[in-house]
Amino acid sequence: MKFSKATNYALHTMFFLAAATPDKHVGVLKLAERQEVSPTYLSKILTKLVKAGMIESASGANGGYRLKRNWEDISFLDIIHAIEGTASLFDCDFNHGPDCLIQKVMVSAEEEMEAYLSNQKMSELARNVPAPL
Amino acid sequence: MKFSKATNYALHTMFFLAAATPDKHVGVLKLAERQEVSPTYLSKILTKLVKAGMIESASGANGGYRLKRNWEDISFLDIIHAIEGTASLFDCDFNHGPDCLIQKVMVSAEEEMEAYLSNQKMSELARNVPAPL
DNA sequence: GCGTGATTACTCGGATACAAGATGTCCGAGTTTGAGCGG
């Protein structure tokens, strides 16, 4: 039960993009060396964000990643779901009746956390930071 | 990012002990076959609960596990912490200043969930269940 | 009947095997920019 490093990388990348360059493309190389990750691995993570519609990529020279139009609305939860998936954190795959009381409690707890995360916008966080990262 | 099966087993076992036998010892064999787990594996999980002071074990014939005195106060969070550990779910081990804004948000989210789980007592849940499991 | 020892039914703990997922690397392919070069 841990958030993956990939999620950490994704959050930091989104944070950096939001705080620094609103419309310019940023190469994966630059993003990677700031976080001390291999560029190829970070690129794997970022393609997930691309498929989730949060950022867009440009090939070729001076290419890189850039936030999409709607980036102001992107919450922590959106990013986490894009990386970790949207499946429930707790599976009572054991068969004892239609609904498991324990499962219900755990799902409610998870929803509690998700409610908080969905109110945390990346744009809010980046607003009051002069020098990002 | 998933709760482990071990946590699931631990929660169900505590639930069963709470709902069925308040003071009798229950053998790990019986507990295991209800959840379709190997007894030896379940025993490993339960020793964690013993060390956490939630249940106590009795060796020998007619031995097994039993709730301790204070079991009424045991919350979901207590059990989860006993199995998964109490470490934070999110580590920004990356070095960028003393405090990471992203880390703070994630920790707050986690605390949100933990607050809910610490209010969910196993005794409450077991109270209104006639036939446990 | 009563102690005493053996048997049985358990838990405990360490060592080990196994599987799955997270993490990270390599490489070939496609794409855009920009520079160089010839007309």
Next chain:
DNA sequence: CCGCTCAAACTCGGACATCTTGTATCCGAGTAATCACGC
């Protein structure tokens, strides 16, 4: 000055290699209850 070509700088995606962690098994050791047996 214009257009063409070519090299450089990128991203993309799949296929691996590696590492960690969760899951599970096996086995020997210890412990308590119970049963059998002999006195």
